[in-house]
Amino acid sequence: MTQKDSPFLIEEEKIKDRIKELALEIKRDYEGKRPLFVGILKGAFIFLADLVRAIDMDLEIDFLAVSSYGKFTETTGEVEILKDLQIPVKGRHVIIVEDIVDTGLTLKYIKDMILSRGPASLRICALLDKKERRRVDIDADYVGFSVPDRFLVGYGLDVAEKYRNLPYIKEIES
């Protein structure tokens, strides 16, 4: 197999190192505030858990569970809220934590929904960014890794609920 054909991979150590950097950046940006981290279930649960443990400051955590239609690898932009937030976001400094931004449709829907509830500020932290697939104008403020247009699993990301528990991220055939 040539280098060009090797499956895309982000090793565990590389994820750990990048999370430390993101955590420092977020801590610096939110000094003196008490940000509310909103993890998007299920994909962001591992990333959120590692990220908040690396941020040494007062913060709060809540979860939003969504399902984007288009069962396997494609999203359609129709988003259903399966579990809403429990902590009110009005007046809060909110950071959405997402596993991957692909077309951006899911995130756009979530962002607009949270903005309509009047947060003091809203930023997005995404572990992975598949920029070339974007269909709506939305960008994460904090990005772990820019990734190519490949189907990725592991570290929270699944295919049919499999692979979420891998400590690294790898490409699979979609």
Ligand code: 5GP
């Ligand atoms: P978007 O609405 O940005 O197209 O899709 C975002 C969601 O699609 C992600 O939160 C994730 O659930 C899923 N998704 C997009 N790309 C991938 C991928 O490469 N691997 C996996 N497992 N899910 C993906």
